[in-house]
Amino acid sequence: MSAISYLEAIREGMTEEMRRDEKVFVMGEDVGVYGGAFKVTKGMIGEFGPQRIMDTPISESAIIGVGIGAAIQGFRPICEMQFADFVTSGFNQIVNNAATFYWRQGVKTPMVIRNPSGGNIHGGPFHSSNPEPWFFRTPGLKVVAPATAYDAKGLMKSAVRDDNVVLYFENKYLYRRIKEELPPEDYIVPIGEAKLARDGNEAVIITYGAPVHDSIQVCGEMSKEEGVEVAVLDLRSLMPFDKGKILTIVKSTNRVLIAHEHQLTGGIGGELAAFINENAFEYLDAPVMRVAAKDIPVPFSPPLEEYFLPTRDKIKAKLIELLSY
Numbered sequence: 001m002s003a004i005s006y007l008e009a010i011r012e013g014m015t016e017e018m019r020r021d022e023k024v025f026v027m028g029e030d031v032g033v034y035g036g037a038f039k040v041t042k043g044m045i046g047e048f049g050p051q052r053i054m055d056t057p058i059s060e061s062a063i064i065g066v067g068i069g070a071a072i073q074g075f076r077p078i079c080e081m082q083f084a085d086f087v088t089s090g091f092n093q094i095v096n097n098a099a100t101f102y103w104r105q106g107v108k109t110p111m112v113i114r115n116p117s118g119g120n121i122h123g124g125p126f127h128s129s130n131p132e133p134w135f136f137r138t139p140g141l142k143v144v145a146p147a148t149a150y151d152a153k154g155l156m157k158s159a160v161r162d163d164n165v166v167l168y169f170e171n172k173y174l175y176r177r178i179k180e181e182l183p184p185e186d187y188i189v190p191i192g193e194a195k196l197a198r199d200g201n202e203a204v205i206i207t208y209g210a211p212v213h214d215s216i217q218v219c220g221e222m223s224k225e226e227g228v229e230v231a232v233l234d235l236r237s238l239m240p241f242d243k244g245k246i247l248t249i250v251k252s253t254n255r256v257l258i259a260h261e262h263q264l265t266g267g268i269g270g271e272l273a274a275f276i277n278e279n280a281f282e283y284l285d286a287p288v289m290r291v292a293a294k295d296i297p298v299p300f301s302p303p304l305e306e307y308f309l310p311t312r313d314k315i316k317a318k319l320i321e322l323l324s325y
Helices: 006-020 044-048 060-072 084-105 132-136 149-161 211-226 243-253 268-283 302-308 312-323
Strands: 024-028 053-055 076-080 111-117 141-144 165-171 195-198 203-207 230-234 237-239 256-263 289-293
Touching (some): 044 053, 084 132, 084 165, 132 165, 203 243, 211 312, 230 243
Parallel strands (some): 024 053, 024 076, 076 111, 141 165, 203 256
């Protein structure tokens, strides 16, 4: 068994679900003959044809609108946003239409919206954002963000099988950098379940996406340098998030650092901090701390992008501050 990349794991998840269910199809800009901007759908049109790997015009609102129409008719569309930033063009379709269909009419809307997101690729403000907080707070939507190849495949399969709208955030920086061997048998990663990515008893970093790997590396360094053992909890699912695992790890570590790649203000970390404060305050030995991107658009310049992002050095500095509180 050979290791496959995060990108290939996403493709495997979609391919297996399309083989399993003929009502599953993919649509988006350049997803067919070209194989997608990042080659995630490379080769899929050869197996499934243009009726199920559908190239669309450059109109995110149309892609999502057609996806909603197909979903309420019993299909299971996977709609690709070429970059997560451009999901804004279909924002109304998602939050006012797709998210409310079941609650307004009792009609299921089983669709996946893929969002290649994140920085560290020097893509600038239109190709590097992390817009998941907009959807995190919208009732009727589920939001997932895998950090590993195993989870990328398992969450894709769960998202396709789910009867709700699922926003699937895939970090572009991880596409070809993260690899692992995957089991040959069919498996899913349930939406709503976090994963303990690293054990520890003196603090916990709660995170998701690319910062999971930075956090694990920082905690390894701290273990060698300071002899402290810090846990890393990978949320995997942002909405719903795993309240049980969060409270369990907070109660056993007593110090919490929340790390995410999107901007600090209005971010998911603020809601997680409020949840912890309201439900586990008596277990805390320090304030819940956060490390995140700066409250500015994503810079294009590599040095400025590094200044903007929550790098390993920033995570480490904040962790030291938390431990010394």
